[in-house]
Amino acid sequence: MSRTFVRNTAGTVAKHLRLGQLIVLESTTYPGTTDDVIKPILEETGLQSKIDFFLGFSPEREDPGNRSFEVATIPKVVAGDGIEAATLVQAFYQGVVKTVVPVSTTATAEAVKLTENIFRSVNIALVNELKVVLGAMGIDIWEVIEAAKSKPFGYMPFYPGPGLGGHCVPIDPFYLTWKAREYEMPTRFIELAAEINTAMPRHVVDELAKALDRRCGKALSRSRILIIGLAYKKNVPDIRESPSLRLIELIEEWGGKAEFHDPHVTEIPTTREHMAIKGRSSVELTEAALKDFDAVVVATDHDAIDYQAIADHALLIVDTRNVFGRLGLARETVVKA
Template sequence: MTVLSSPSETLLSKIADRNAHAGVIGLGYVGLPLAITVARSGFAVTGFDIDPEKIVAIDAGRSYIEAVPDAVLTGETAKGRFRATTDFGRLADCDIVVICVPTPLTKYRDPDLSFITKTCDRIAETLRPGQLIVLESTTYPGTTDEVVRPILEKTGLKSAKDFFLGFSPEREDPGNRDFHTSSIPKVVAGDGAEAAKLMEAFYGAAVQTVVPVSSTATAEAVKLTENIFRAVNIALVNELKVVYEAMGIDIWEVVDAAKTKPFGYMPFYPGPGLGGHCIPIDPFYLTWKSREYELPTRFIELAGEINSAMPRHVVGRLAEALDIHLGKALSRSRVLVIGLAYKKNVPDIRESPSLKLIELIEERGGSAAYHDPHVAEIPRTREYMALKGRQSVPLTEQSVKAFDAVLIATDHDAVDYAALARWAPLIVDTRNAFARRGIAGQTILKA
């Protein structure tokens, strides 16, 4: 008698044989590296995005993500293992569908799950028995179970019976050359035992280390915990910076000395504010969810207040420095902001404090421009529409001397700091960029 395989066993077999077809929705900083990693492990992968310009770039072999070199992109495309499309009808061809879409906050710091819900609606249109649907977007604990599953089950198909559902938090770190998608341990969880096995099998085929946890809510909490830990500790060192500044103590020297302790201490560094798609946003997903349980999240909220206040503190220090050293008010000054990206050596400007710094300088009547070797022009953003289209100022002696002050917001390695020290009348350094390079000067001030 022939024994029919269950849907999960069939998919497990296809994963083991690399015959499963994977789909990745959202080809940004998370989705494109994941799609290429899965393709390089032997699977056929279709990438989906609503932005036709990304598809055109991919078809031309032109990567817009630093973590995916052109050669790697074209290699997987040429082998026929990766293709990209705006046609979501092709989701029907995919055995595994991974969701990598944004999860921003509203202006009231409430979760905006509209990208997830719209994506799930599109998946539901072609959902079929035997598919594995995975959410990677960062969100509050319970989203997979409370938001994703009900949308998909409106089709009449049931999770853990007809289709399988899982969550695996993304852990991308743009600009980090020591870790890549395949080498970063992957936390995975499934809705039910069969989904859990499928999650381990699929990700285990693409990455070096898989870390199973007991539920999708636990996996969602893991991601939030990682970024809350960073947000709270960055807020602590930012607060210490302000206190030690008043005492005449250099916070950078303090941290460098403290980190020599081989146990019980982990260094975090101050800055002009938080940026990126994770740390400024993710903690507030938990503060929002905690209201459902009538529980306060005082550490998280206080950290948010401190980190959000840093751009204003920096502009205050800038104004003070202009007054003391040049006898000039900020309202009559021209300021060159070095670094538009939220972190060094990447072109990513999401939630970058540099945008807020420019806005605050101009609110106080000053004039601001920027230089960034990785960002030639300010693209459209949700909060800073007035800055769209501004272009990076070239770093020449003539251009730098046309400004009253230079504000180091992001310490890109490609910047010539020694030249800046010679040319700029005044430098306010929020990243300790000059001291770390052994460049001194009477008008280089830390902030």
């Protein structure tokens, strides 16, 4: 979360701060924010942390679209500025969630959330890189992962895709990168992972262009492409940092025309970085529409998509999520990317 937002919010809270209140920051941020940013602003009121009010940090944890978890069942990491604050923060969240995980300092709790998101970013980058390398060797990364995850120890499956999206994993790791510069410490893994993940939309479009040329004898510059899924992950309407937006832009940079279908997103809203494509609407997924596009790119594997219809009627399918392999709908028209 931007320091400006944190400071502004803390300033608003300070205007209403009273004796005995418990203030807890949940925004993902760099280690030290609670102590170095929030506390001084609140103490400008003349009230002191640990004496007049109590300050804590507990990072938000959620997985949009995942019905297996809800707020009450996701363990909550908590920390406080001092023993009393730690006790109060723990007691507060115990009334909301089943499991509370206390840590020693607010900076530690802040680092926990960053570590979780960095872990995902780095491991997704690893399988994205393996996808490209093994693909050049004619090896299916999805088959490799399925076999590797049969090992009951020492391995955890992560899956490749067209790039990273959402408001957490593509952005949060750089909070630590920024803070690390204060200590003259490098964050090479974090930066390399971001570089690999950011390159994935271009890789997908390159594979799309090759497939159109080899299988259809047509240039991408003269093709109409349908992107399946605008949201950054399945079964949600959230398009923040979605690689699908970049896919559309790259296809049109090649001279092609791109449209999208998403049952959860009706229109591309105004965004800071994708102004040229704002206002476009989701097209209807019909047999006639599918046959009218030169290729379909599956970027987000929503459950509410008629994949059978795509398999039956699309001239060429570029599958970035292995959805057709998982569903047993493999066709000669399907290319994994």
